[in-house]
Amino acid sequence: MLVKKSANLLITGGSGFMGSAFIRFLFEQTDFSGRVINVDLLTYASSKRSLASCESSPRYTFYQANIHHQAFIEELLLNHEIDAVIHFAAETHVDRSIQHPEVFVDTNIRGTFTLLECIRKYPHIHFHQISTDEVFGSLGEGGTFHEHTPYRPSSPYAASKAASDHLVSSYAKTYGLSITISHSVNNYGPFQHREKLIPCMLHKAFQNKKLPLYGSGQQERSWIYVDDHAFALWTILTKGEKGQAYGICGTDIFTNLAVVKKILSTVLDVPENQLDESAYISHIADRPGHDFRYALDGKKLHSLGYKPKIDFAEGLKKTISWYKKERYANTAFSGR
Ligand SMILES: NC(=O)c1ccc[n+]([C@@H]2O[C@H](COP(=O)([O-])OP(=O)(O)OC[C@H]3O[C@@H](n4cnc5c(N)ncnc54)[C@H](O)[C@@H]3O)[C@@H](O)[C@H]2O)c1
Structure with a gap:
């Protein structure tokens, strides 16, 4: 077991779309009995409301801080007796990475480096890197990515995630840190920022505008409901093996x-x-450099007992009804 149910977890980027879903999942759907320390800079992509249901818990603490702040992070690791760091914090939008790649290098590569330097001083702490299937590049008509597929990132976003994954693996090899890495397919669900495909389309739809689709729209993507991602991640942390990618x-x-x-x-x-x-x-x-197809072989994680519970039809209904209620309660969709 990499992480005990009573562990103290430092979660970076916990106020973002996937980090907040993971924190809600821990408190609401597992027997997790430890504490969560959420460190988030609260960039444009975050949502404070996403963690409203956890804020009153004495086992939840929030710090608005930058992962670049090494001395502060080291102090947190020590003062909160942290057992594991789950690293979600990142710049995440591919289009923005094409316009402004430097912030992706800074946050995703330099930020991860800073966290690893902190952990190097406390090597009993486990480090989990949230990565993406986009580091593997694009597939043709057939085939699937797996954990050992060579990295071939296409966008500055994917390249910055790939570089940070390499740093994580190198710190395990060189300094003996306990690490795991997960490569997830596209997530969707509540609290996702409007710049991403599904919320963007819903936003346009509820504004009665046409839905803007890149090119022919023939690019293929695999989809996971964000609660299933949280379940997958918890499976890795509680049943996975150190040094492994999933x-x-x-x-x-x-x-x-x-x-x-x-x-x-x-x-x-x-x-x-x-x-x-x-x-x-x-x-x-x-989009320039648009990857044609992503598909991932999930057998390794399935062997630990993980199986997604929510298919796309159900997940999409849940997502649409959430956006309708939360964001577009007073708008009716007529389609144009
Ligand atoms: N969304 C997806 O479909 C997807 C798929 C695979 C992997 N991922 C990875 O999962 C992670 C989370 O993705 P998401 O969609 O929740 O992202 P998001 O953009 O919704 O959230 C990112 C969070 O990180 C915080 N952050 C950014 N820079 C920071 C800094 N310097 N210091 C502290 N906090 C900072 C932001 O404030 C935000 O709350 C990322 O690492 C991303 O690469 C995302």
Whole structure:
């Protein structure tokens, strides 16, 4: 067991989309009895409201701080008797990485380096790196990525995550740190920032605007509901082996066009085959370096007992009804 149920966890980026889902999951859906220390800078991508349900717990503490602040992080590790660091904090939007790559280098590479330097002083602390399947680059028509696929990142975002993964692995080899890495497919669910595909499409839909789709929309992605990601991560931490990487896959693979049609069909309550695509979707210039296809082999993690519980149809319904209630309560969708 890498992390005991009574462990004290320092979570970086815990106010972001996936970090907050993991903290809610720990408190609400597991027998976790330790403490959570959340360190988050609260950038544009974060949401304070995402952790409203945990704030009153005496086992939850929040610090607004930068992971670059080495002395402060070291003090937290010591004062809170931290057993493991779960590292979510990152700049995460591919389009932004194309416009402003330097902040990705700074946060994702330099930030991870700083955390590793902190842990080097306290080598009993386990370090889990939240990575992505995007470090592996793009697949052609067939095949799947697995944990040993060579890295071939396409975007500055993916390259910065790849570089930080390499730092993590090198600190395990060189300094003997206890580490694990997870490579997840695309997450979706409540509290995701509007710049990402599903919330972006919902936002446009509820503004009665056409849904902007990159290129032909034929790029394929695998999807996981964010609570399933939390479950997968907890499986790794409680049943995984140190030094190992784990692929986290979801239930379904779809083209971006298929995802957008499913969104429209659910929001409009019209069967997918009766949708007039041209009325609701506008194809825009493709993203430079856009990866064609991601798919991941999740057998290694399945062998630890993880299996996603929520398929895309159910997850999308839950996500849409959350956005409708939370963000767009007073808007009606007419499609244009
Ligand atoms: N969203 C996905 O589909 C996906 C898939 C695979 C892997 N990942 C990885 O999962 C992690 C979390 O992704 P997300 O979608 O929740 O991201 P997010 O953008 O929603 O949240 C990132 C969080 O990190 C915080 N942060 C940024 N810079 C910081 C700094 N210097 N110091 C402290 N906090 C800082 C932000 O304030 C924010 O709360 C990232 O490492 C990302 O690369 C995401």
